[in-house]
Amino acid sequence: MSEKISIGLLGFGTVGSGVVRIVENHQQELKHQVGSSVVVDKILVKDAKKPRAIEIDERVLTEDPEDIISNPNIDVVVEVMGGIEEARDYIIRSLENKKHVVTANKDLMAMYGAELLTVASKNGCDLFYEASVAGGIPIIRSLVEGLSSDRITKMMGIVNGTTNYILTKMSNEGSSYNDVLKEAQELGYAESDPTADVEGLDAARKMAILGTLGFSMNIGLDDVSAQGISAVTEEDLDYAKQLGYRMKLVGVAKRDEGKVEVSVQPTLLPKNHPLASVNDVFNAVYVYGEAVGETMFYGPGAGSLPTATAVVSDLITVMKNMRLGVNGRSALPPLHEKQMKTDEDVISKYFMRLHVEDKAGAFAAITTLFSENNVSFEKLLQMPIKNKDVAEVVIITHKTNKKTYELISSCLTDLEVVKEVKSSYRIEGVSYDE
Amino acid sequence: MSEKISIGLLGFGTVGSGVVRIVENHQQELKHQVGSSVVVDKILVKDAKKPRAIEIDERVLTEDPEDIISNPNIDVVVEVMGGIEEARDYIIRSLENKKHVVTANKDLMAMYGAELLTVASKNGCDLFYEASVAGGIPIIRSLVEGLSSDRITKMMGIVNGTTNYILTKMSNEGSSYNDVLKEAQELGYAESDPTADVEGLDAARKMAILGTLGFSMNIGLDDVSAQGISAVTEEDLDYAKQLGYRMKLVGVAKRDEGKVEVSVQPTLLPKNHPLASVNDVFNAVYVYGEAVGETMFYGPGAGSLPTATAVVSDLITVMKNMRLGVNGRSALPPLHEKQMKTDEDVISKYFMRLHVEDKAGAFAAITTLFSENNVSFEKLLQMPIKNKDVAEVVIITHKTNKKTYELISSCLTDLEVVKEVKSSYRIEGVSYDE
Structure with missing residues (x-):
């Protein structure tokens, strides 16, 4: 040499x-x-x-x-x-x-x-x-070498600093998405065209790479569904807090019985989950391996x-x-054929916020719809909205599959008593108090 | 092969x-x-x-x-x-x-x-x-490979699960050290002879290894000063919380201008520091590199x-x-000669709790001693203790060196108005609010 x-x-x-x-x-x-x-x-x-x-x-x-x-x-x-x-x-x-x-x-x-x-x-x-x-987080090495002996079943990543900064600010200061985005742009934390960041595309690309490595399976960008944070409101963040959660843009990659799912969406995490306190422009990747259990890698995601x-x-x-003299010898081809989950295999809890008519029977109509589809509630809040004949209802469901949940969501909008489904988020991560 | x-x-x-x-x-x-x-x-x-x-x-x-x-x-x-x-x-x-x-x-x-x-x-x-x-945390690989391009200047480790479990329980439940130790022994989280864990020796060994790798310098066990948690009281944990800190057994390794310090001691961390929310038997190592900035590696420390x-x-x-065919080629001898700091080079903030006579002039005598040694206060609490002619004083100092602080501590015990120095802890980590 x-x-x-x-x-x-x-x-x-x-x-x-x-x-x-x-x-x-x-x-x-x-x-x-x-x-x-x-x-x-x-x-x-x-x-x-x-x-x-x-x-x-x-x-x-x-x-x-x-x-x-x-x-x-x-x-x-x-x-x-x-x-x-x-x-x-x-x-x-x-x-x-x-x-x-x-x-x-x-x-x-x-x-x-x-x-x-x-x-x-x-x-x-x-x-x-x-x-x-x-x-700056050596996450790829950690997956490929440090955890090479393990079978990774779940990864959750806060892998976009711009959106994490925006959500942290909105949550801490009760500011609106548009105000904080403008501030982030002035500080150089967001691009003048922020689309790739705020719509989750940047995070989706990173999750495709992590999924490919962690699951030893060729995950392409098309396999990753992405939803961004531009529709997140102060109200949502406020309810999340009240109910013991923090909202983050989370890339979720899970493997169950050989099938995988990879997605990016605004997600509620229990407030004592290790990812929940990752704030500002910091990034973190949470990795769950069958043998090692929970690990997390935290650091600066850009700069x-x-x-x-x-x-x-x-x-x-x-x-x-x-x-x-051993260059070109370390990359491994994927071990597994790609097998993506269907929506019926994608299981999680959900947060839903609705505006419903404030009258007798309205609530019963909603609960009936959920129970007919075998989805039960973990938490429920209902409160009247001042000067309107409308009540705000916030639901935390128990675990259900994505297909059923989306069916319920679309039926809800058809119900006469439901004025609007205001927002809906996935919930991930077990609370450490449970 | x-x-x-x-x-x-x-x-x-x-x-x-x-x-x-x-x-x-x-x-x-x-x-x-x-x-x-x-x-x-x-x-x-x-x-x-x-x-x-x-x-x-x-x-x-x-x-x-x-x-x-x-x-x-x-x-x-x-x-x-x-x-x-x-x-x-x-x-x-x-x-x-x-x-x-x-x-x-x-x-x-x-x-x-x-x-x-x-x-x-x-x-x-x-x-x-x-x-x-x-x-299970791939910290050695991360130091040796993932951060190989950087110059690491600080590492802080919660590297002993037993003591972290005990401090977490004491802090959450207001229980005494002895009660929680007994519970930890029953659960198998502490050995029947817990000395190596609770006196910080186990953590000191790990910090010697991390120091050697992170600073590329042969740090021996004799170079690591260790103090355990057996003297930590509920009162200390309570004051720590009130003042916005969490107490952890922290291994601290720092490098400044080529000289290093490695120690293990109960340490107060600002409550929003990444290490402060590492609870129960979990371990984490916080690494600060000149280029990368802050990173943290979190996971199960045993099992x-x-x-x-x-x-x-x-x-x-x-x-x-x-x-x-390349075995035996990856270990590197240390790059640097060992150079340990003296006590004058070891800089930190401190928490001190004192019992002093509850009479005019007592407080002035204490503050004079600190100011004569050029150590100023960041925070100060004083409150009477019921049915006694004694007041409890809690001091958070600004940064000072260890030699000066120890001099002040020994002079304090000589002051007539000071009944007892109840406890004294190092404070590490910048609060994210500052």
Whole structure:
């Protein structure tokens, strides 16, 4: 192995600058671990003349991807440019040129992960992507190595910092979704077009990656149903609190008898559940394994240096593998054929908030509908709404399947006494008091 | 690599039976990952005739350690017998016979870790010990790999389940230490001789291991100061709560300008700190890295299957290394010479509870002593104690160094107005509200 390992960076934004900074500042530690010095030799940028926040020798910058992809001196390519088609093309060609690749690109891995890993494996190259899920939290390693002996049956992830910030603020301050979103945008916690975050798509991509690894099954983006937080109201958060819950945007992945479900939705968690106190922009992934039981991994889900930590840790693994001559040997094909649950197999409790006519018999009509479908109530609140002939009813159901619950929901809207189903949320996680 | 990998187990107690169970139940997954079947071939027990909770072919059991250590058919030795001298001898001889070793023995690793890793390395063998710290939580991997690119500056661990159970119960129920200890013993959460747990020795051993890995510095057991929970009272827990803190037995390891401190003591944490809601027998390790910031790893710290999960995950790594022919290449010698802080370098806030004479001037005498030593107060409570001429004073200091604080403490006991320093605790962790 050479005296020096050369890195080519595709992209020089937030994460890219973090990578450059860590590689520069931690040379002594890197050399100790890897046995060679590590140098960022080339960085692909859109505009090499643009002023940069961090000092960089301008000969390192290039506007031509071939200076990295086809450069025989580059050993490892780090893709931190984002986007899908172009990134995919660059990564495939880098691998074909026998360069190892580290990427932070969740969109790409959720869509083309299986393909890219196959290309890597065929070319005897490593392809690592720890930074693609939950930023600085080493969750992929923990699933693939730390819990490799176990059979994982459930994962729940707070894997989107923007929505967690918004829900935390709404819950703590009683503010509206729109006000908090605006504030988050001003603070840089939300994009000017926040759709991918607030509608749960970003979280869905990460859950596809976690599902694939945790269940050893090729879970695609199409297999993940996603619902965002834009319809969540202060009232919902307030009732959740009153009833002993906290609302989070939770990615849920469960396996039962070989069949799996993966979804993302605003979810109520008992307030003493480990995920319930994960606040602000922090991320956490809760993992339940048959043998290990409950574990949780907590940390920063985004940001320049946290995400770069994950990228450089992957780089170290690549470089250790280079020293041992064992690159391209660690990725495993999925053990199981994909088997998704039907809605009848998806079991959970639910929270429902309704407006009903405030008159005799209204309540009975609702309870009859639930009981005819064999769904019982765990908790029930009913209270009149001032100056209106309407009462607000909040229901916490016992466990039921999704198909039955959706049937009940649609029948409820047909009932004359029901003015409106205001909101409806899944409930996950056992309370520690139970 | 052979069709079958043979494991020899030294010890068949709680963890050993868990290992047998996981290896048997997860054959398909193991084979998928390792490429060979995995068989527990021999188990060293004290009494081969004793009835066992799990079914086992009696030809597997042996009372002679040589059947494992010197058995040419055994590939990997798993040490789950506990104790120190004998275990050390067996492990060294196994390594010299070119067998890889996985151990769950924290006492041994805290005392002889450096020696054993050197023997392993000389013999081209792996020696892994994930299970020795925090049971099922993959914290060692996370430090060594997941955060390998970062410079860790602080670790705080709730790494002893027994004491965490006791403090949680005392705090929730207002019960006394002795009552809860007795209950914990009845439930099997505390040993009949609980000394190693309640006096902080068990936690100190784990912190020596974490300190060594996190700071890349040979931290021995002698470098870790340990104070247990046997003197903690209900009053202390009650004041802690009133002032917005939770008390935990915390292992604290900090690095500042190359110097480190490692200690274990009952510690107050702000109630919204991630560690503050780690309750009952759960463990958690909080890690602060320069680049990644705050992370936390949470899970079961003990128990048959959780600990066995860590052992078998180590086994999988050994077996993958066998397949690649790279055993004995992953352990790194410490990068840094050990440099411990002096008491002047150890900085924290403190909680102190005093009984003082309830008369004019008493309070002034105390505050003068603190201010002469340049230590200021963050919070102060004073209240009379019924039917006594004594007032209770609770002080939360601003940050000071340990030497100054201990000087103040000893001067306080000399003051005539001070009847008694009832208790004194370190405070760690920034409140998330600040």
